[in-house]
Amino acid sequence: MPGTVLLLAASPVGRGCLVDAASVLPVLAAVPPAVLAGTDTANVVELADPLEPQAVLTRLRAAAAAPGPLTVYVTGQLHLDRRERLPHLALARTTPSTVRYTALPWHWIREELRLRPTGATTLLLDLHADRETWEWLRAHPLDSGRNNAVYGRIAPPPSRRTVAAPAYMRGVATVLRSGHRPPPDRLHQEALARCAADGGGSGADLVLAAPGPVAGDPHAVISAAVRAGRHGDADALAARHERAAALALGPASEDALHWAEVRADLAMFAGDPARSCRAWLAVAEARLRAGQEPGTPAVEAAVDRAHHQWGRIRDAARARELGAALAALRGRVPGRREGALDHVQRELGRLQTQG
Secondary structure, eight states, X not given: OOEXXXXXXXXXXXXXXXXXXGGGHHHHHTSOHHHHHTSSSEEEEEEESOSOHHHHHHHHHHHHHSSSOEEEEEEEEEEEOTTTOOEEEOOTTOOTTSHHHHSXXXXXXXXXXXXXXXXXXXXXXXXXXOHHHHHHHTTSOOOOOTTSEEEEEEEOOOSTTOOBOOHHHHHHHHHHTTSOOOOHHHHHHHHHHHHHHTTOOOTTOEEEEEOOOOTTOHHHHHHHHHHTTOHHHHHHHHHXXXXXXXXXXXXXXXXXXXXXXXXXXXXXXXXXXXXXXXXXXXXXXXXXHTTOOTTSHHHHHHHHHXXXXXXXXXXXXXXXXXXXXXXXXXXXXXXXSTTHHHHHHHHHHHHHTTO
């Protein structure tokens, strides 16, 4: 089966630049796609210093939806947004005061990859952090998703007025240019060795080496059922896990809500946007009732996904019913996309004229 590769290199233009991220892309692009992916054939998507978070999200979502193995190479720098202090990947227009609006929230990467089959996704990361984010990372591991193999390093900020080189990712590219891709753990070790030999690493770097979960993960079984078109079986298994988590830990526990989110995604895969929208609305309401703030990433993501699925409903009566609930929720959770509430209200007005 063909593989998919996403090459993402980004850093701010100007004084806020910590690492010359895009400089590694020509080296990676010189590697045959099949070697980048570790498959017989592969499709490669390259994003060099992108400007808009939504544009990156669109490419990431398409890559996550592709069948077969996915390898994501990310080079860049991390910053915290000032409002929620969550890590973001800086893009070309990012400044310290605009992180929330111009950078890519790291949890978007986790969210888009979370339903991929276990063992099908590998992330290779070469990241630098500003001083504030570096201190935050010492107490908060970077969460890239429970189903994914993650390798790489996070480096502290370089010396003042110095732009660092993506030495780890250059090491990865150098190994791959031999024409052979070793297993990810060995590739990681060889890249670290080259990084240290070239003077691009330091003893302070945070080394990332998470090979992914053990056999028997129910997510893998669910993903296999979806790929086989057995959507009812997939939802039934997820529902059992949701009920078990609710009984053991409570319906508002993260485990129970996780399985509710899985079922919302399964409804989308089954081609039932109304059921998916309703499920995402329920997840958002549950999180808010549990005391989570409207700006919490998980709350925003649930409302955004409900909004996206609502736009795909073709039955006017159902769209009106769910649109009223979505509009009420949008009033509390406006999200990051300007005009989201206005869009719901305009569409509701149009639906009302359809009788």
